[in-house]
Amino acid sequence: MLKRLLFVLPLAVFAVGAAFLYWGLNPERNPAAIPSVLIDQPVPAFALPPIEGSSWPELSSADLGGEVTLVNVFASWCLPCRAEHPLLVDLAERRGVKVVGINYKDAPEDAIAWLQELGNPYAAIGADREGRAGIDWGISGVPETFVVDREGTIRYRHVGPIHAVELEELILPILERLR
Amino acid sequence: MITSLLPRKGPPHPVPLPPGERGRKLHRRHSIAPLPSWERGWGEGAARTLLLLVALLLAAPALAQEPRLEDPALEARARELQREIRCVVCQNESIDSSQAGIARDLRLLVRERLAAGDSDDEVRHFLVARYGDYVLFRPPLRPGTWLLWFGPGLVLLLGAGGLALALRRHRRRGAAGPAPLDPEEQRRLEALLRDEPGRKA
Numbered sequence: 001m002l003k004r005l006l007f008v009l010p011l012a013v014f015a016v017g018a019a020f021l022y023w024g025l026n027p028e029r030n031p032a033a034i035p036s037v038l039i040d041q042p043v044p045a046f047a048l049p050p051i052e053g054s055s056w057p058e059l060s061s062a063d064l065g066g067e068v069t070l071v072n073v074f075a076s077w078c079l080p081c082r083a084e085h086p087l088l089v090d091l092a093e094r095r096g097v098k099v100v101g102i103n104y105k106d107a108p109e110d111a112i113a114w115l116q117e118l119g120n121p122y123a124a125i126g127a128d129r130e131g132r133a134g135i136d137w138g139i140s141g142v143p144e145t146f147v148v149d150r151e152g153t154i155r156y157r158h159v160g161p162i163h164a165v166e167l168e169e170l171i172l173p174i175l176e177r178l179r
Numbered sequence: 180m181i182t183s184l185l186p187r188k189g190p191p192h193p194v195p196l197p198p199g200e201r202g203r204k205l206h207r208r209h210s211i212a213p214l215p216s217w218e219r220g221w222g223e224g225a226a227r228t229l230l231l232l233v234a235l236l237l238a239a240p241a242l243a244q245e246p247r248l249e250d251p252a253l254e255a256r257a258r259e260l261q262r263e264i265r266c267v268v269c270q271n272e273s274i275d276s277s278q279a280g281i282a283r284d285l286r287l288l289v290r291e292r293l294a295a296g297d298s299d300d301e302v303r304h305f306l307v308a309r310y311g312d313y314v315l316f317r318p319p320l321r322p323g324t325w326l327l328w329f330g331p332g333l334v335l336l337l338g339a340g341g342l343a344l345a346l347r348r349h350r351r352r353g354a355a356g357p358a359p360l361d362p363e364e365q366r367r368l369e370a371l372l373r374d375e376p377g378r379k380a
Contacts, residue, residue: 034267044309105280130285138309140267140281145333 036138036157043071043152044136048126052108059100065152068178070145072122072172073102073134076114078142080161085118087152087167092121097175101125104134104142147171149178245283248290257290260299263316264289264306273316 046137072088074081091097101122103111128134147156156174247252261275266282274282292302306314317326
């Protein structure tokens with residue numbers, strides 16, 4: 001019996017190794033993705049001023065909840081933000097999704113020029129010049145996007161720019177479910 | 180940016196050799212002089228480069244203008260903490276050694292919390308509440324991390340157990356010794372030894 005077990009052992013070791021490599025080398029896996037602890041937690045308490053010199057309303061945690069909302073952390077110096085921006089404009093204007101923004105470590109005049117050029121999908125924008133609110137949201141970079149439900153609970157976190165496919169297959173279904 | 184500081188040397192791209200010479204390029208460069216000026220190696224331009232590089236090395240600390248805590252004991256605690264907090268964008272570095280913007284923000288935050296009178300554990304909790312256990316290089320001991328903490332010991336125990344079992348069995352078999360050869364086997368062994376090529380008389 002024990003002898004037969006000994007023959008199976010290398011096979012078992014191989015199987016475990018192969019499973020680990022399959023997981024580790026899977027191109028779909030993003031090794032930089034950190035599991036968010038904020039999922040299913042209430043939004044962190046924060047209160048941000050508006051972008052200086054703009055007439056767009058400011059953003060604080062009190063503004064979240066009541067309606068399913070997309071919270072997008074962006075900056076004018078962030079190139080991937082530019083890439084995802086048309087999707088946000090489309091979401092806000094054509095699909096009627098409430099999108100709010102956290103303008104992360106940005107110069108006010110740059111942010112205003114950027115939004116004037118690309119369009120402003122945000123119902124409210126908080127200017128996080130020190131990046132402190134970003135830390136409260138647990139972001140590791142920009143852009144990042146969160147889905148907040150009607151109770152003001154974070155239900156989804158997206159690291160990096162949103163691609164059209166991800167919007168259709170991931171984010172819209174979540175928004176649909178929560179509404 | 181940096182390249183503009185260094186002395187310009189030669190054309191930006193390797194000069195193509197005539198078709199027949201291409202295969203012998205390496206050979207030529209090492210054996211036949213004279214080399215073109217930009218390939219002559221360490222000359223006076225190189226000394227200037229070296230000087231600039233050394234100056235760059237010294238320039239780095241001059242730029243590190245991060246507010247330190249007044250109290251050296253508190254500052255030491257901050258440094259200690261920062262060494263065990265993982266940078267969330269450059270995941271194999273601590274925030275103490277990382278140049279990333281967010282790492283700098285987290286360093287400032289750690290100092291700020293310590294200055295406000297937080298204990299080390301309170302600072303850790305503050306960060307874990309935002310970034311998860313992931314930010315700690317030393318994960319806490321919880322049922323979810325038992326395998327992580329005790330896994331290596333478990334593997335060691337399993338290996339030691341297996342080895343002990345194998346040794347015991349080996350010893351038991353060794354005590355009995357192999358069965359003696361029967362006359363037929365003995366005859367064959369002698370025949371083999373006689374025919375061995377190395378022992379030809």
